[in-house]
Amino acid sequence: MALDLSKFIGRFSGEARDHLTRLTTGLAALEAQPDDAEAINALFRSAHTIKGSARMLKLTGISTTAHHLEDLLGALRAGHYRANPTGISLLLTGVDAIAAQLDQLESVGGDPPADPALCDTLARAAAAGLAAPATADLIGSGQSPVDATPDQPSPVTPPAAAAPAQHALDSVRVPLAKLDELIRLIGEVTSVQVQLRQRVLEAQHLGRAARKPAVGDGRAPGGLADPAAAQRFAHDLRDDVQAQELLVAGLRERALVLRMLPLAMVFDPAARMVRELARAQGKEVRCEVQGGEIELDRQLIEGLGSALIHVLRNAVDHGIEDPATRRAAGKPAVGQVRISARQTGGGVVLEVSDDGRGLNRERIIAKALHKGLLDPARVATLTDDQVWELSFAPGLSTSEIITDLSGRGVGLDAVKHTVNDVLQGAVSLVSRTGEGSTFAFTLPLSLAxxxxxxxxxxxxxxxxxxxxxxxxxxxxxxxxxxxxxxxxxxxxxxxxxxxxxxxxxxxxxxxxxxxxxxGTVRRGDxxxxxxxxxxxxxxxxxxxxxxxxxxxxxxxxxxxxxxxxxxxxxxxxxxxxxxxxxxxxxxxxxxxxxxRGETAVQGTAGAGARPGRDEPWHILVVDDSFNTREIVKDVLEACGYRVTTAEDGLDGWQKALGGRFDAVLTDVEMPGLDGFSLTAKLRTHDRYQATPIVIITSREQEEDKRRGIQVGADAYIVKGDFDQSSLLETLHNLLG
CATH class of the missing domain: 2.40.50.180 (CheA-289, Domain 4)
Known part of the structure; x- marks a missing residue:
């Protein structure tokens, strides 16, 4: 079931305008009382709510503007930014920009883009901690306070057309739609070719039958009076078909080459992502890439991206240790991730390896037993390969907390589905405890x-x-x-x-x-x-x-x-x-x-099933954004869950005390009692010490996720990565 997010747009717009009104009023009041901490917190929460709701609705432009506005308000809250008239003016400009984006959303629809110059100015102001006096004047010109050098003119860049474009002489730009149509037509020609070959076989059969006279009139079966002519027909048709086969094969090969793209298109961004993820987690990782020049069909390149990201995120999040742990284990402080590809016959083998801690055999077995994926009688006889096979089972994860990086138990399952079913390939895993893991994808060159x-x-x-x-x-x-x-x-x-x-x-x-x-024996049996x-x-x-x-x-x-x-x-x-x-x-x-009884994975229960109970799971959703509460409520109720909502942390705490819930979903930034405090408070109550608690928030910093672990959350979902499947799979894994 696909959730129609469009029906939430009007509700989001109304809620966002309410927050913009609060921001405008609050910023005007802040100019008179710049040290009002509670007022600043309220402003920060309004920007945060707009950002989070926009992210859930995939409104990237509004989310980006609100994110930079939130960062600047965060600097103001931390005392790193001065609430002087110029700074207030910059903040109000950001509010006006979001209002303009909402106008465009309501009149035109789509995803109104953010203003890059304004976002850059907001980001620089947040980083610098003090807005320059000329900030308000620079916004319209696209300059930032740091860029402004009025005494020195900017160098003039010659037009791109004036530069020699030698590469354009030996290349041609083909629209993908036309190229896909060409490939489709070639596929149909190939199918017709198979039918023509069948006609040849039928004609040869008729030719052989024509050599045997029919009883009575001396004519061949089917009315063929000249068997030799029929034979010549079969030979000529065979030659024509063979010639056409050669032409079609050449056309197919040349057309497929047009769709081939180098693996560097996914390798290079993946390597950058590895470094950024490692840096965000306080780890040092060197990512080595080999074989990026090898080409695959565009369809494979597009499908490969998600599987590669899953594996690399696992390597950084689960595999590579922090520098102190690596040094204590006698390893270099800098971890190593290697992405490589090599051609083998008619396909490509892609490998992703790391030199991290490797998979924990005992933890995988324990988790598999807990999830009912493994027969306890088989534990003693499991080989390493069978244990690694369990890693691909749906719903299995050994992470301390479910986050956007890992832990939802769907990563490796999704990788296996993508590689095996979508890309017509195969995936395997080898791990050595304390030394690292290697994933290998065996892929064809083309799917067309x-x-x-x-x-x-x-x-x-x-x-x-x-x-x-x-x-x-x-x-x-x-x-x-x-x-x-x-x-x-x-x-x-x-x-x-x-x-x-x-x-x-x-x-x-x-x-x-x-x-x-x-026991009956026949000839050739x-x-x-x-x-x-x-x-x-x-x-x-x-x-x-x-x-x-x-x-x-x-x-x-x-x-x-x-x-x-x-x-x-x-x-x-x-x-x-x-x-x-x-x-x-x-x-x-x-x-x-x-x-043959050689696999370790057992069958699993259906999604959403509640063992031994007829009534549905009861979920408490806590969020100060009405729009967000309604989106999550609609998703859960459509899948059979019973949902109660709370409008902030204090309301959530009171409702948790007054009822019994099987899981709690909470935002972080809320008035009165934030999500971290609510989670910690729930964990002190006997009724909720083992209840799954999921944090759904726009805060994506690594320290926020670590704090989620510390207060006892079971899952941490960033609203920018929110989709109904990840939420439902997370709940299924936690409740199952």
Whole structure:
């Protein structure tokens, strides 16, 4: 269910104008009483509320202006900024700018942009701690107090057109919409090409039949009187199709190259993000990038970003230790994160590694047991790989607190879904306690057209992306061995488990399979056709019935109602217009491990379920912004939660004492009793010592998150990163 945020715009605008009125009135009063601490706190809260509500509605421009206004008011509150007439004038200019943005929002809609010059002036004033006398005059010109040098004219920059643009001579700018349409048409041509090849096979069949005279009139079946002509037709058509195949292949390759982008487009911003995250947490991290020149299809580049960010955030937040801890462990104070890529055959292997503390095996097992993901009887026999596999289970996290960086238990689960299901690749994890962790993504070069192996199994046709097919085998019955009670084959000194694909997919057995089960032996029954698939170092032999085709084909996305099936990643259209499911090799291997009892992950309860109770979870939402309370209330009630709201910290405390709540969601900046104080107060009450408490705020500084941990919060969600899925997943993880 997608939440329609547009219906909250009018309510937000009205609430924001109320706060702007308070700001205007309060700033005018502050000029007469510049040391009124309570008045300054009220002004700060108004700017903070506007920023937080705008962030929740994804109004980035208003949020940015309010953020800089809040920073300057924060400097005023801390005594670093003087409330003189010039400073008040600058603050009022910021208030007027937000009012103008609200006018634009109400009349035009969209996301009214912030004024970069004003934001820069506000930021510089907050940093300098004292506004320059000419500040008010500089706002309109786009200059800041620091930039103003009236005695020295600014150098004139020549127009860009006057500079030589040699790169424009050997490049062309293509609109993405046209390029996507070209790729779509090529996909259709490729599909028609498959149909033409089918026609060739039919014509050859007719030609062979034409050589056998029909009884009675000497004519060939189907009315063909000249078998030689039919044969020539088949040969000519075959040659034409082969020539067209070459042309289409060349066109496809050249068109796909236009969509290829270097990995540096995601690597370089990711490296900067690592350094900024580390700096915000008081850590020192060096990020090394290799292989950024390797190119992938644009669709892969776009999809890769979120998965890469999840892994890198985990590396900085969970993996890399602070300098003091690293020195105590005999490590360099500066941590190391490495992002690398290399080409392997028809794909790319991308690795993200760090030299941090590594994964904590015992903590993962304990959390998995608590979440019901692991059978306690299996703990003693778990291998490291099986424990690391648990890290990808939905809802599992070992973080002390859920934040925007990590801890929600959805990060690695989301990474696995993105890489395996969306990008048609595979992800694996290796960790060494005290030494670090390495994530490896195996990706194809393109998703537009991929080589696909089509085969028959259990009376149906299926396909596999060729990148996951290691090789094809014909295994005689006497060549198979029994390993731990299960069939396997030795492939170059490596044991490869064998499993009938039909049984793995739950298909009814074919007549041949039923004969083997009953002991009936038929000619050729001793041979098995095996497709060996591989994901990273693991291999699995799938017993199938018949190979049908192998070629480059267009993999179409699944219809909406089928996208919840983890075993199927897409469909292809064959020459006879049949729809064939493309199986996901990583999911097949995971299902096979589960069937053999080798996976550590157990099934989980459905989202939002309350074990053993019929009534819904009861949630207390505390926020001084009516708009924010209503947004959160609508999200929760739409998913079956029962919600009570409180308009500030004191109201929340009174309602908490007067009722019983399964979880508390609270803002930080509130009059009377702020969210940190409310959380600490709740933790002193017997009824709420173990109740999940989630802080939802605009304050995104690392020290604020650490204070959230200190007062006992279980989760810390920044309003700028707010979306209903993260809130619901956080609540599900805490209440589950």
């Amino acid at each position: 057209v991929m080589r696909v192996l089509v085969f028959a199994c259990g009376g149906q046709r299926f396909a596999l992306a060729a990148q996951h097919v290691v090789e094809l085998l014909r295994v005689m019955a006497h060549e198979a061995i029994t390993l731990a009670g299960r069939p396997a084959v030795v492939l170059r000194n490596e044991f490869v488990p064998l499993i009938p694909l039909a049984g793995l997919l739950g298909l009814p057995p074919t007549p041949a399979a039923r004969d083997r089960a009953s 001793g041979m098995r056709l095996v497709v060996v698939i591989g994901v990273r170092q693991a291999k699995l032999g799938l017993i199938i019935d018949q190979l049908l085709d192998e070629r480059a084909m267009v993999i179409k996305t699944l219809p909406e109602h089928m996208r919840g099936c983890p075993l199927v990643g897409g469909i292809v259209v064959t020459g006879d217009n049949a729809l064939v499911s493309v199986l996901q090799a990583p999911s097949l291997m995971e299902t096979a491990r589960r069937t």
